[in-house]
Amino acid sequence: MNEFIQHTINGLALGSIYALVALGYTMVFGVLQLINFAHGDIFMMGSFIGLYFIRYAVPNIEPSLGSALLVIVVAMIGSAILGVIIEKFAYRPLRKAPRINILITAIGVSLFLEYGGQLVFGASPQFFPDILPRKMIDIGGDIILDSNQITIFVVSFVLMLILQYLVFKTQFGRAMRAISHSLETANLIGINVNKVILITFVIGSSLAGAAGVLYGVAYPKIDPLLGLLPGLKAFIAAVLGGIGNITGAVIGALLLGLSETYVAGYLSSTYRDALAFVILILVLLLRPAGLLGTKKIEKV
């Protein structure tokens, strides 16, 4: 039982990182119907922006909650700028093109960031410095709560609350939801579609940037190909929850994080990566709209 609780804690920490990345996938899919394959690499870039900011701007940073927040904010701003550049120069010219073209462009951007990252940062893994005072809290019965995990929970939770506010309580959020229903109609009723899409990219990318730093804190070995697998899994989490659905993405990500940790803990870690794909297939075959999605009916 204690082991189970321990796995649950670890799984939830992993899941909240997935959730931050999955939100970006699901929001971009909501407005553009685009699987933004470069999103995992923006997550990677967030990690590296954090690392290089610490290394060159604040080399003698003291591990504290304040400094962690500073690094997270810097990484969020950097990733947001990157997201804007990608949207403006790679995706916007293709707004009217067939969807497969945008998908290929997204793959191109993803490759560009990965290999560009290898060129700039070097291909070998680098260590993410400690920016949080780390404490292992024994909460009885061999269950250990890492203070980093608490930070990950809290930061992710706060960011998700902010997002929830933005999407459901503001004018921008209403415009974004309108676009996800129908881009053309939203355009007709006077919504500045390009602006809203741009802001969507800003929000999604900054969440990925924050996730990048949190990932660096939790698993301190980072390299330019780091975004590949977590990116894909976050995407699967978004599909699991119902792609385009924000609450669904969070639930899907937490479920995926939990099930991955359980499989790694109780079965074998070699099948951990396969699990995500099995979930993907089962969800799409049995309930293509995801857990919280609604089914669209094709009309003739």
Next chain:
Amino acid sequence: MTKKLNATLLLMIGFLVGAVLLNFVLSSFSFQPSALFWTKPGRFDGLISPYYYSVLILLSINIILSVSLALLNGFTGLFTMGHAGFMAIGAYSSAYLVSTYLPTAPFVIQLAVGALAAGVFSAAVGFFIGISCLRLAGDYLGMVTLGFGEIIRIILLNIDAVGGARGMTDIPVFMNLGSVFLLTLITILVIKRIRDGRLGRAMLSIKENEMAANMMGINPLSIKVRAFVISSFMAGVAGAFFAHSEGYLSTQTFTFVKSFEIIAMNVVGGLGSISGAILGAGILTVLPEALRKLQDITGIDIRMIIYALTMILIMILRPQGIMGNREWKWLSSK
């Protein structure tokens, strides 16, 4: 129908006769092109450098993959992202069969058995995947096939008999340029024949409008499964060629990145065009190799960056791909 069959047969016979004649003429000079067909790569010194040799073989394999994906993606409109999985099944099954049961057989038998087994295994999996994905369309189909491709890879990674994470070594290397070229040409012609025949027209109609095709008496499900089976068969054969020209297999080759690469070949060349698939495979195979020189000069590895930028630029500047819907004359349907 028969007229077209005859034309294709004539073309193939003409190719063979031409090859023999060319061989005869050239053999009066110093080298024998028939060596292209009968020798193993090792004994090839002098004709082409081993580097160009391996690039040409890779090019042919990529053409097979790209053309076979065009059947699914371009003609039937089934957007799949797991082609590397089919290739992996073919590569591993042929490599395992040949190195376990036929290590010393003559190369023609090794090739025939290996490639056939690769194709059949891969087609069987393609059949299964095709059946289970029938209800899905669009991006969802892409995601499921992506998942299947990765699962195939992870399962192969966990089978000890094929080397597991270490990779599979000591695979008999017997592919030579001539046979790969010939089989690539045959693949292209088969795809062209399918496209111009009854099946191909049914596929195109499903791509244009599935419901309308259904009204016209076409069974979309059966056509889609057939497209999956044919395409995965060919991808499996390409995988077998790959295994027996490299001599080493690692599951890292067959990640979803490889599937994306094959899709990119299709889209860059022009979706829905065989010529485009060939051209796209040519560009995306040769470009990284050609840029290797640049790496020697500048000392930094910027070729993959240029490769990625080329992909993005082609998509932005020419969204329909280089060929668009057009075909080269020898591949056009009239």
